[in-house]
Amino acid sequence: MPIFEYVCGECGEKFEKLVRAASAPCEVVCPKCGSKKVEKAFSLFGVSGGRSGTASVGGGVSCAPTGG
Template structure:
């Protein structure tokens, strides 16, 4: 289940929400003030790997590929 990040436009607080479907985004309410005036934030995706944390032959700042 994806985690989405939101910011309430009324109380300015940020929060996360687990949603089964992106179609449910319009139904999200702020857990702090119960407002529906929320905006989905652009989130970085997380990738979990195993091993030493980098691909052999790459530096930590170089692009992959």
């Protein structure tokens, strides 16, 4: 069973939770303060800030209306 890491939005406690499925319901509560305002964190991936590198500029031929 996969173990997901959660971060409490109230006290900031970081804990791991064993879930049965990847899409587990919001039945996760903070073991420290008992708040349900927890967010799923990614331990495997170093999440830090938002960065998106998807830019395609300067292409070749694509749907170019050619006279014919």
